Amino acid sequence: MSECTENPVSSDSIDDPVCVRLDHLVDSTSRRHPDAVALETADGHTLTYRSLVVAAERVCHAVAGSGVRIPNRIGLVASKSVEAYVAYLAILKLGATIVPISSRAPLAWQRTMVQCAGLSLILADPKSWAGARELENLAAVSLVPSPTADPAPDPVPFAREEPQAAGEATAYVLFTSGSTGRPKGVPISHANALSFVRYIVDRHRPGPGDRMTQIFDFSFDPSIYDLFVAWGSGATLVIPGPTDVIHPVRWVSSRRISHWMSVPSIISMAAALRELPADSMPSLRLSLFCGEQLTVEQAEAWMRASPAGTIENAYGPTELTVTVTAHRLAADMHTWPRTSNGTIPIGQPYxxxxxxxxxxxxxxxxxxxxxxxxxxxxxxxxxxxxxxxxxxxxxxxxxxxxxxxxxxxxxxxxxxxxxxxxxxxxxxxxxxLDSQVKIHGFRVELHEIEGALRLHPEVIDAVVVAISARLGGAELAAYILGGEVDPRELRAMLVEILPEYMVPPRIRRLEMFPLTSNGKVDRPRLASMATEIGARRAEGRS
CATH class of the missing domain: 2.30.38.10 (Luciferase; Domain 3)
Known part of the structure; x- marks a missing residue:
């Protein structure tokens, strides 16, 4: 098995003290590897590092040449198009903070982010243009110019609102809902982000010729790993199509992916579809999972499909810049640590x-x-x-x-x-901590029930949610992926492992879990489904 050191990469750009901003890393990579492919989209468009930087400079020229003062923060509403990636880099090159806004987010959520971030300018790619214009009463919305290989015009001087010291300046602001459901803006400085990128490039050793996935939406912080670990090392960023991630083997094989990063739910989906056969992804050198707990069963299934690669389980909230701990699994599955809830450890801090x-x-x-x-x-x-x-x-x-x-x-x-x-x-x-619920007066950890369900040989994955009971309090509902198994059999197994109050009265098998836009299991949707089923049963309709 690879130890992720087979392709040592020159770390000149990473260690250069002049590189105090994320966009500086890209400029340095462009100077060292101008003809390496920086970006490959799902529809076959590519940009070399030279072309990427030139295109971004053209966008800077267009924005600065409009005569407006460059705001400290610029929003980006975009799909995964060439224009979107160029605009992302251009915003940073303008010295501004980028505020990505998911084009798939509800309009009310988008409006709240615009207001909380105090945005006066938003860029949008052509695919997101119509939706972005819904925000024009809050900020000026501008269409990203089409990329071109023509030389960039000479730089146009532009005025900034309140320039900050480069290293301490905010690189991006992402919004998380937390436990309240209200957007909370998380500003991450260039210094925060560069500390992460420098360490990860040294740890994972990507470089020219490597092909890294870009699965996450710009508004989700693992996208920082995708973008700048690739662009800081000279690797190629490979963008999936709408259904590619659900069928990972086909995509990895056709695009010769070497570095994978996603949430673990993708493994469960592929396994449930029986699309994760052994030795089916020989090109993978490194697979990194984050955003959810990685179970032993998921890791084993992925390892069998990519036996030549290394698997890491990483952890980190947005506030700690993408990931801040990680555990690398050994080649021998028999030596893996066994935890009380059947998950892979998240390791130790960087x-x-x-x-x-x-x-x-x-x-x-x-x-x-x-x-x-x-x-x-x-x-x-x-x-x-x-x-x-x-x-x-x-x-x-x-x-x-x-x-x-x-x-x-x-x-x-x-x-x-x-x-x-x-x-x-x-x-x-x-x-x-906020997943604790009280059932009949007892405090219950939902992850303990999920771990117990996964002990059944037919269960690939399990999610337990708590919903309001008809007579007050909370009630448990469980969803599983896997083979046909009688819920009564599962409940009988749980009774042998858990206190009776922790055994869900309802267990339902699904073909697939509903997912959020970033590939995580959509737990609120599962809770809503359980509530709807309960209501129908109460009315005698099912």
Whole structure:
């Protein structure tokens, strides 16, 4: 099995002290590998690194030449088109912060992001132009010019609103819903992002000739891995078509993918469709999974399909810049660690980061994961969101920061994730703190039930949701992927493992889980489905 070092890449651009912004990395790569392919879209369009930079400079020229003052933040509403990638780089080259807005997000959500970010200018590619114009009453919307291989015009001087020091300037702002459902803006600086990219390029060793996936939407932070680990190393970014990710073997084989990154749900979907045969993806050197818990069953299925590659399970909330811990699996599956919930550990923090596990204000081996270090953001766009999200050591105690108390670099970010730390410091993700529900007065961890369901040989994957019961309180509903199995058999198995109050009264088999736009299991949709089924049963319609 590869140790991800077969293709050493010159790290001149990564280590160059002059590269203090993400766009500087791309410029440096363009100088070193001008004719290497930087981008390959699903419809066959390609751009070399030279062409990518020239096209981005043309967009800069068009925006600056319009005579407007370049705002500190520029929105991008775009699909995965050539124009979108060019515009992404152009916004950074203009010295502005990019605020990606998913073209598939509800209009109300888009409007909220525009208002929270204070956007006065939004760029849109042709495919997203009509939808983006719905925002014209909030900001100026401009169409991205078509890329061209012609030489870029001479730079046009332009005025910035409030220029910042390059390294400390904000590279991008992404919005997360958190547990409240209200968008929270997460600003990530160039320094945060470069710390991540530099380490990952050294860890994964991509380079010219390698072909990396770009599955995630621009509004989801793993896209930063896709874009800048590729563009900082000279690899090719390969864009999937609408159905390619659901059929990974076909796509990986046809496009000769060497580096894969996605959420683990993709594995379950492919396995459920019986499209993950052994030795079917020999080109893969590295497969990285993040965004959800990676189960042992999922990892084993992917390993059998790509035996020549390495698998890593990575973890990190948006606030900690893409991923901040990782666990690399050994070639021998028999040596893999066995955890209480049947998932692969998330590993240990990257160098330059500290992690503590906290329960009731004290360090422990099972509790909330809190991290600080070079990738930790400096605080939310709305400072009021910082209250309670950071911990500070005060007189030997850990205390949450109060409202209007800005975080310091030594403060820990509270991830809201429940973990267990082993003796060697390896972390296992146990679930979200807000995934705890009360059933008949007992506190229940949904991930424990999911892990128990996956013990059945016919179950490929399982998701458990809590919905409102007819007579008040909460009720459990479980969904599984896999072979035909009687729900009564599953419940009988669970009774032998779990307390009776943790056994879902309803277990339903699906052909596929509904997914969000970023490939994660759509848990709210599953909860809605369970509620609808319960309502029909109550009315005697099913």
């Amino acid at each position: 160098p330059g980061h500290d992690a503590i596990v906290v329960n009731d204000g004290r360090e422990t081996d099972e509790g909330e994961l809190c991290i600080r270090g070079a990738q930790r953001f400096a605080g939310y766009l709305d400072p009021q969101e910082n209250a309670g999200r950071f911990l500070r050591a005060v007189g030997g105690h850990l205390e949450p920061l109060r409202e209007n108390c800005p975080p310091k670099p030594d403060d820990w970010y509270r991830t809201g994730d429940l973990v267990r730390r082993d003796g060697d410091g390896t972390l296992t993700h146990l679930g979200r």
